[in-house]
Amino acid sequence: AADCLASERIWFDKPRYDEAERRFYEQMNG
Amino acid sequence: MVAGKLYTYPENFRAFKALIAAQYSGAKLEIAKGFVFGETNKSDAFLKKFPLGKVPAFESADGHCIAESNAIAYYVANETLRGSSDLEKAQIIQWMTFADTEILPASCTWVFPVLGIMQFNKQATARAKEDIDKALQALDDHLLTRTYLVGERITLADIVVTCTLLHLYQHVLDEAFRKSYVNTNRWFITLINQKQVKAVIGDFKLCEKAGEFDP
Amino acid sequence: MVAGKLYTYPENFRAFKALIAAQYSGAKLEIAKGFVFGETNKSDAFLKKFPLGKVPAFESADGHCIAESNAIAYYVANETLRGSSDLEKAQIIQWMTFADTEILPASCTWVFPVLGIMQFNKQATARAKEDIDKALQALDDHLLTRTYLVGERITLADIVVTCTLLHLYQHVLDEAFRKSYVNTNRWFITLINQKQVKAVIGDFKLCEKAGEFDP
Known part of the structure; x- marks a missing residue:
C-alpha cells in the first residue's frame, strides 16, 4: 500500500502557492 | 430564494462560481462592501464566522456561514445546476x-x-x-x-x-x-x-x- | 440498491470513504478481483472506462463509471449520509x-x-x-x-x-x-x-x- 500511496498525485506545494496568491491579491486589493 | 453576502476580492475566479450559479438560480448575492483582503478576513468578527479566514466566504441572510467556493456555489444554485x-x-x-x-x-x-x-x-x-x-x-x-x-x-x-x-x-x-x-x-x-x-x-x-x- | 465493482489497491484511505458509505447504505460494493495497481489501471480496457487511470474507480452494475473518491462515496451513500x-x-x-x-x-x-x-x-x-x-x-x-x-x-x-x-x-x-x-x-x-x-x-x-x- 505504501508503494501505491507513493504514486498518488498530491499537491505538496499547495501551501506555498496559497501563500503567494494571498500576498499577491492582498497587495492588489490592500 | 437564497440571499446573502459574498466576501471576496475582485476578479476572484473562485467567487465567480457562486456568482454565476446565482445568475442561473436567481439567488440574491451581494458582494460585501468595504471588504479589504488581508484585513477584513483577519478580523475577529470575520474569523468568528469563518475560522480559516479564507475567501470566498458566504453569509446567508438567515445567518448561515459557508466557506469553500464549491460549497457556496452549491448552496446558491438551483436543482438544475445541482x-x-x-x-x-x-x-x-x-x-x-x-x-x-x-x-x-x-x-x-x-x-x-x-x-x-x-x-x-x-x-x-x-x-x-x-x-x-x-x-x-x-x-x-x-x-x-x-x-x-x-x-x-x-x-x-x-x-x-x-x-x-x-x-x-x-x-x-x-x-x-x-x-x-x-x-x-x-x-x-x-x-x-x-x-x-x-x-x-x-x-x-x-x-x-x-x-x-x-x- | 446500488451495486458495483470498486477498483483500488489495499489499504487505500480514499477507497475507505466509499466502502464505509456502503456499509451505511447497504450498497453492494465488491472489490475488483485481480486488480494490479500500475498494470490494471494502465490497461486500455480500464482507461476506456476511467481515462485518467486513477483509483479508486467505481463501475456500477448498470454500467456507470465514476472516478474520484468523494464522488464514488456520494453515489453509493444514502439520503442520510448525503x-x-x-x-x-x-x-x-x-x-x-x-x-x-x-x-x-x-x-x-x-x-x-x-x-x-x-x-x-x-x-x-x-x-x-x-x-x-x-x-x-x-x-x-x-x-x-x-x-x-x-x-x-x-x-x-x-x-x-x-x-x-x-x-x-x-x-x-x-x-x-x-x-x-x-x-x-x-x-x-x-x-x-x-x-x-x-x-x-x-x-x-x-x-x-x-x-x-x-x-
Whole structure:
C-alpha cells in the first residue's frame, strides 16, 4: 500500500502557492 | 430564494462560481462592501464566522456561514445546476474534484509566474504544461459526444471547471497550444458566451500570445 | 440498491470513504478481483472506462463509471449520509473540500517521509505540522458544541474527513501532539468505533510514538 500511496498525485506545494496568491491579491486589493 | 453576502476580492475566479450559479438560480448575492483582503478576513468578527479566514466566504441572510467556493456555489444554485439524479450529482462532484486536483495545481504552476505571483521554475512549468495537456485532453474526449459535462444542461460541473480554466485561457493557452482540443474549446466558448456567465466575467478574451515570466 | 465493482489497491484511505458509505447504505460494493495497481489501471480496457487511470474507480452494475473518491462515496451513500437540506448538502461539500485542501497535502508531507515513500524535508514538515495544527484546531472549535460535523447524524462529511485523518492518527499524532484537540479526538474515536467503520478499517490503533523519518 505504501508503494501505491507513493504514486498518488498530491499537491505538496499547495501551501506555498496559497501563500503567494494571498500576498499577491492582498497587495492588489490592500 | 437564497440571499446573502459574498466576501471576496475582485476578479476572484473562485467567487465567480457562486456568482454565476446565482445568475442561473436567481439567488440574491451581494458582494460585501468595504471588504479589504488581508484585513477584513483577519478580523475577529470575520474569523468568528469563518475560522480559516479564507475567501470566498458566504453569509446567508438567515445567518448561515459557508466557506469553500464549491460549497457556496452549491448552496446558491438551483436543482438544475445541482443535477437531477444521484448519478448526475455524483458526476458533478467528480468534475468539481477534477477541477481542484487535475487543473488547479497545474494552472497555478504555469500562470502564477506569468502574473508575477511566483518565481518561474522551468521544470515545474514544463510538468504543469503536460498536466494541463492531459486534463484538456480528458475533457476533449469526454466532450466529443457531449455538449455539457453532465447530462444535457449546464450544471455546476460546467461552471466550476470553466472558472478553474479561466486563467489558462486568458494568459497562456494561445491558439497554437489550444488548437488540438477542438471539443474543449467549443464547450468553453459556449460557456463564456452564456448571458449568465457574461454577466459575471464580462467579455472574455482568449489568449492571443502566451504570457511569459518577466524576471 | 446500488451495486458495483470498486477498483483500488489495499489499504487505500480514499477507497475507505466509499466502502464505509456502503456499509451505511447497504450498497453492494465488491472489490475488483485481480486488480494490479500500475498494470490494471494502465490497461486500455480500464482507461476506456476511467481515462485518467486513477483509483479508486467505481463501475456500477448498470454500467456507470465514476472516478474520484468523494464522488464514488456520494453515489453509493444514502439520503442520510448525503445531507437532508440544501444547507447540509453544501456544508458536506465544504467539509469534503476541507479534507482535500486543508488536511491532505499537509498530512502527506508529514507522513510520507515516515512511511519511507518520500524524502524528508525539515522545513516542509515543520510547515505541515503547523497546517495540521490549524486544521485540527478548526475541527476542535467546530466540534466543541457538535457531535458530528453536519447536523445531528453521521454524514459523508464525517466519513471523508475521518478517512483523510487516518494516516495522521495512525503514524504521527502521538498523545503529546493530539492532546489539546479534545473535541476532535472525541469525534474521531467515536467515528472509528462505529461498526460500519470498523467493518472497513478494522481495529484502529492510535499512534503511540510518532514515526520518524529513517534515512
